[in-house]
Amino acid sequence: MNKNEFLNRFTNKDRLILSNIFDKINLAIKVQVPIYTNEFYTTDICIEVKKLSTLLGVKIETYGIFENSERNMMAFSYEGDNYCYFPLKLIKIENKSKFNKLSHKDYLGAIMSMGVNRNKFGDLIVIENSCYVAVSEEIASYILNNLNSIGKCTCNICELELTKSNIPKIKFEELNIIVSSLRLDCLISSICNISRNRAVELINRGNVLLNYVTEKEKDYNVSFGSTITIRGYGKFKLFCDTGVTAKNRIKILMKKFV
Structure with a gap:
């Protein structure tokens, strides 16, 4: 397969990002040793690239430190x-x-304000008064040496060893919903507890992202494992079905990122 x-x-993907990924794959084939990206990619890109593994003739693995990471680095090898x-x-x-609490948005904004490209760091996990961040090795020292406050809040920052005890788990709130089908508008309506018409409005306005890409097809059939982001409502993962009701409606387990 050529470029x-x-x-x-x-x-609807950034061709420069994809071109860089292809160059890494081509290099792995030439030198016959594992080649790693130094940037993180969203789940949709990782999934689509991994689907081409056989055609490309390489083994593809992803890693983002955290369990079920939403942003991951990729590695390519035979x-x-x-x-x-x-x-x-x-x-x-x-x-x-x-006296001042910091949110996910505050930590994200602080790192971005340092001029760090979003692709150079992965997920941010906020637990109580701390934020854990997966970062590219090449910019880790820069962040460690220069980030000492966020807004009016003084911060301590350190590097942690990649041991099981140091890696926090992403927290979810479990939601059980009932839908007539896995159509996008049905899911949005049940997740947000709004009418189907209101769900369609959100979709049409571009307020719904499926696997991090804006999806405007209301009748799109969503697959399990997909991530749905609804502006103003949060981010959710379509986890699994748990059965059917007496009226043959589908029972669904959703997980909301918290």
Whole structure:
């Protein structure tokens, strides 16, 4: 598969990002050793690239430190090669203020305001007064040496070893909903507890993202494992079905990111 054939497999994706990924894959084939990206990619890109593994002739693995990471680095190699190293670090940012709380948005904005490209760091997990961030190895020192406050809050920042005890788990709130089908508008209506018409309005306005891409087809059939982001309502993962009702409606377990 040449680069143009690879790029044409994707729609509505950044072609420069995809071109860089293809170059990494091509390098792995040439040198016959595992090659790693130094950037993080959203789930939709990782899923679509991994689908092409056989056609590309490489084994593809992803890693973002956290369980069920939404942003991951990728590694490419021949079948049988072992992956032993991803160029990333885990940093912990601790808010020392007793009076001001910081949210996910505050930590994200602080790192972005330093001029760090969003692709250079992965998920941010906020637990109480601390934020855990997966960052590219090449910018870890820069963040560690320069981030000492967020707004009016003084912060301590340090690097953590990648041990099981140091890696927090993403927290979810479980939601049980009942739908007539897995159509996008049906799911939005039940998740948000709004009418079907109101759900369609949200979809038409571009307020609904499916696997991080705006989806405007109200009758799109959503698959399990998909992530649905609804502006103003939150981010959800369509986890699994748990049975059917007496009226043959589908019982669904959703997980809301908290």
